[in-house]
Amino acid sequence: MxxxxxxxxxxxxxxxxxxxxxxxxxxxxxxxxxxxxxxxxxxxxxxxxxxxxxxxxxxxxxxxxxxxxxxxxNDPRRIGIGLGMAAPTILAFGTDEQKKRWLRPLWCGEEVWCQLFSEPGAGSDLAALATRAVRDGDEWIVNGQKVWTSMAHEARWAILVTRTDPDVPKHQGLTYFVLDMTAPGVEVRPLRQITGEAEFNEVFLTDVRIPDDQRLGAVGDGWRVAQTTLMNERVAIGGGTAPRESGMIGVLAETWRNRPEIREPALHDRLMTLWVAAEAARLTAMRLSAQLAAGQPGPEGSAAKYAFATLNQQLSGLELELLGEEGLRYDDWTMRRPDTVDFVGRSPGYRYLRAKGNSIEGGTSEILLNIIAERVLGLPGEIRTDKDVAWKDLAR
Incomplete structure (x- = not known):
């Protein structure tokens, strides 16, 4: 050929x-x-x-x-976690058998994936996670709790980070697995958000058995594997290329043009400032896409995700100010389990409330600022007193 x-x-x-x-x-x-x-x-x-x-x-x-x-x-919004996070991790660390087993049905949309990383006591500090995996012959027995898991209620597979050695520093004792979400001992519960919906879930793992051939990477090397997932996640959230005035800035600009009665000079200045910032973020995302063409995503993806979260929150807030009393009406308070997040097709109130989560999901803005400072700008690293302390000896 x-x-x-x-x-x-x-x-x-x-x-x-x-x-x-x-x-x-x-x-x-x-x-x-x-x-x-x-x-x-x-x-x-x-x-x-x-x-x-x-x-x-x-x-x-x-x-x-x-x-x-x-x-x-292949309905990319529904299988976005598989496409944007699981697949590149499997490609980088999976065996030939694992790649052949999982990548084809993943891309074809036959199997939905979710991500089991964050825990109630390990969100921003993911390496502090406590979900335990203990080896039992050719299997691992897993116990713990994960939280803020999108699509867990529909997923067949999950990418999972566990603690396999509590006697070493927190970053060194982690191991990464692929979990069958239909396995005995997996319980998924909905988490109702400020929007009224249950887009996320919490997942409880009780004596769940995972075959060792569903491990990605070496035992104890889970942090390195997870970094590949996280870098791709941040690019997936904030690094996509799009036409000018797409997304929230397009919604806000259309509102301004179609509603002359709400226009004020001060608000126009703020709108133009955000329009320029949105355009700068869009062009930066295009440059990031060009970098991706040459290899794996780097820490620059953290900057793209941080810019996305900040802009979405500022734009949705300005939209409510433009609309005044009309913007305070909220008609979306209903218990739903949406498969995707649609900012453009929803009400201003929904956009404002849902945007608050943008600075948490895919890495908190505070952690992303640390990554940008240390790995992009080369500034001195934050002092970490727990770096060489065994996980079991950390204060909780």
């Missing part, structure tokens, strides 16, 4: 594929499986795993050709 070197070559290859696989005549899942097997799923992945080791910047070219042909997508 000839090598693809240009967007034109890629378009020709996709048209050849479409000629042999009519998306309008095939069952949706079967079409996606064939697309994966043809190496036209995520193009930057290796051959045999849905890709062809092509540059990431060719992916939008492929998506446009498929969309123009009426081809189904």
């Amino acid at each position: 000839p090598t693809l070197t240009t967007p034109h070559d890629l378009e020709n290859r996709i048209h050849e594929f479409l000629a042999a696989h009519d998306p309008l005549a095939m069952e949706e899942r079967e079409f996606l499986r064939n697309r994966f097997d043809a190496g036209l799923a995520w193009l930057h992945y290796p051959p045999g795993l849905g890709g062809q080791s092509l540059p990431r910047d060719l992916q939008p070219v492929a998506e446009k050709v498929f969309a123009d042909a009426g081809a189904p997508d």
Whole structure:
């Protein structure tokens, strides 16, 4: 098969594929499986795993050709955790057998994934987690509690970080697993948020058995594996490229243009300041995407995620000010279990309340500022008195 070197070559290859696989005549899942097997799923992945080791910047070219042909997508918002966090971690640390087992059904949307990282006593300080995994022959017995888990109520698989050695410093005694969410001992409970919805869950693990062949990376190397997940998560949340005036700034700009009665000079100055900041963040995200084309995400993704959270909160707050009393009305207080977060299609009150979570999910803004300071700007690291203390000896 000839090598693809240009967007034109890629378009020709996709048209050849479409000629042999009519998306309008095939069952949706079967079409996606064939697309994966043809190496036209995520193009930057290796051959045999849905890709062809092509540059990431060719992916939008492929998506446009498929969309123009009426081809189904894999519902990326519903399986975002799998696509953005689990898959790159499996690709980096999984065995050949693990990659073949999990990546194809993940990309095709056949299996939903969730992320079991945060705990009631280990949020910003993830390395302090207490969920324990004890080896029992070829299996591990896991006990603990995880929290703020999106999609746990629908997920088949979870990426899970546990403590396997309490006698070493907290970062050194962690091990990373893939957990079957249908296994005995896994209990999922909804967490009701300030919006009235239960988008997140808490997950209780009681004597859950995980085969050792579902471990990613070496025993005790879970922190390094988790860093790959976290860096990709922050890029997934804040580093996507989008057209000008997309997202919250587009909603706010449209409100300003369509409602002349709410315009005031002071508010216009604030809107323009945020418009410029949103455009700067968008262009920075484009630059980050270009960097990703050359390799794995770095700490710059933390800056993109921090900017996203800060802007979303400022924009949703200004929207309520623009609308005055109208903005105080809240009609969304109902117990729902949404699969995705939709800022654009919801009410101003929902946007304002939901944006508060942006500075927590995917790494708190305070932790991200530390990462930016230390790993991007090269400033002295924060003093850490617990760095060389065994986890079991830490104060709680």
